[in-house]
């Protein structure tokens with residue numbers, strides 16, 4: 315074993331203590347060749363640590379995309395962004411459909427339900443959707459929302475409507491390939507937490523152009539958010555979007571990064587995303603999303619109809635085939651007092 319390999323094995327051993335790693339160690343792990351023996355050791359370690367953190371259980375959360383109207387925030391990776399010209403006209407899912415999806419998802423065993431909207435979807439409408447979904451799902455079923463940035467007052471309204479948490483991230487290249495400043499994203503996280511909402515986050519959307527420095531910087535931001543779920547997700551190239559030509563990292567590389575995230579963060583949080591493939595589920599990801607409705611990684615009106623959106627059954631099968639148990643019932647830890 316040469317000195318570099320030895321160093322990686324030593325970092326992994328420190329990571330296996332479950333207390334997280336310093337930035338310099340995280341950066342070194344992100345730089346490992348995905349084909350190398352050390353990379354497979356990292357994947358093994360990431361998986362072992364997540365299994366310990368979550369008692370061998372994976373979860374599938376269910377996302378309902380509420381709208382797909384063009385969004386002026388212009389994130390260059392997103393199919394909703396005006397600058398990409400992929401989406402045209404107003405597209406909103408009617409309340410009856412949202413409720414039907416939520417009802418079916420709970421019946422079919424989703425561990426949490428998440429409503430997704432563009433940043434410009436009306437807050438009043440979002441609150442109305444949240445209240446209506448909250449009324450038909452069990453009180454202990456977590457209800458999350460992935461929407462635009464919010465003030466403290468707006469976050470309090472979101473909480474009062476029956477949401478328990480938000481998905482929110484400082485995206486790769488935030489403020490450069492998006493028009494939203496990093497500080498605005500971080501302020502929303504703070505406002506949500508101050509309003510009693512839990513956080514789900516991720517280092518995303520990761521592409522081949524991203525350096526180990528930026529991966530490490532965003533990993534640290536995620537760790538500092540004290541989220542209930544976090545991890546790493548690769549960018550899905552949507553034809554027509556400005557970043558499409560930059561390409562994608564492979565699932566193989568992504569599976570290494572997912573394992574690195576776990577070693578970086580330690581035993582908390584319990585949920586490591588994103589487990590959308592056998593490779594990532596093998597490497598320590600234990601959270602995946604089933605998706606219906608609109609989807610920023612897709613151009614279909616209904617992602618479940620011939621698009622990217624995977625079903626609850628498919629996501630569950632990926633985990634079972636990867637040796638995970640899948641949690642039955644509502645995901646714990648999201649509903650704060």
Ligand code: SF4
Nearest residue numbers: 385387389392432433
């Ligand atoms: S990622 Fe969100 S904020 Fe950015 S363009 Fe898409 S919908 Fe708008």
